[in-house]
Amino acid sequence: MLQFDFNISLNDKTHIDLLTGTIKNHHIGKPVFIIEYEDSYQLMFESDYEQYELIKEFAAHFDDYEYTEDISGGNDEILMAVRRVQSPFSSDNFGRRWNEDPIEKNFYLVKIKDALPAQKPQSVIHVLFGKEIREYKIHVGEAVNRNTKEEGYIVIKEIPQEGEKPEFLTGLFLNAADAFWEGYRLLTPRVEADYEDFQKELKRSKKTKAKK
Incomplete structure (x- = not known):
């Protein structure tokens, strides 16, 4: 295959x-x-x-x-x-x-010459499930290493509410793009699991329609 x-x-x-x-x-x-x-x-x-x-x-x-x-x-x-x-x-x-x-x-x-330059990704990812588009988010925030005072970017699970502490999913990255792609890597298994559920629901729906 x-x-x-x-x-x-x-x-x-x-x-x-x-x-x-x-x-x-x-x-x-x-x-x-x-x-x-x-x-x-x-x-x-x-x-x-x-x-x-x-x-x-x-x-x-x-x-x-x-x-x-x-x-x-x-x-x-x-x-x-x-x-x-x-x-x-x-x-x-x-x-x-x-x-x-x-x-x-x-x-x-x-058409003519050079490709457009690389740009920073947005936080929202759209994923096509068949003909349905679903929305996922990757949250990248600024952070500072307390020990080294190094500044950078980190992936967090979700934007915390006031008074809440953010849940960190990664270590510190020097630029936002690297943090984003690590967030994408971590998001992929969740999307694949959602897609499996989507396919199962689609099959159940087809069977239900076939019985009518």
Whole structure:
């Protein structure tokens, strides 16, 4: 069975509905994480398929853009970047593995030259469960190490009420982005558990409808 990890960066937020609509049409079968930055979105999901049709379908809406795997010459406008990593655990129907190491492939929907610069993620993450979008939050706060007086950022469970002490989930990070991604890593098991419950409820709902 093939196993792929997808990371899609959309550098124009106005096209997010078009991209999520395209993903919905292709029935990924796994939770799709949608992370909003200041001027862009990042979408991450797993799949047992290469999703060539999904990528081509989205690109077909933009006549003045084309896909390329080579941006070494420099492109100053990248509408979307797709990173696809094939797991070394991928195998055929008989359990035989094709690759011992991860195989990474990158696609870029480009117009002219360079990709937009990286930006700080927002605290809210939207996750696509089938055609339903759910909202999760990662709380990153400023903190100071009492022993070293070092300043940085830390992930907390939730924003404390007045008089309450925050529950720390991580140690100190030097920048907010690193703290955010650690919070994302900690959030992932919860989202996967919620997705399993979502699938179970979906199956129960289908069975109930079938009996009527």
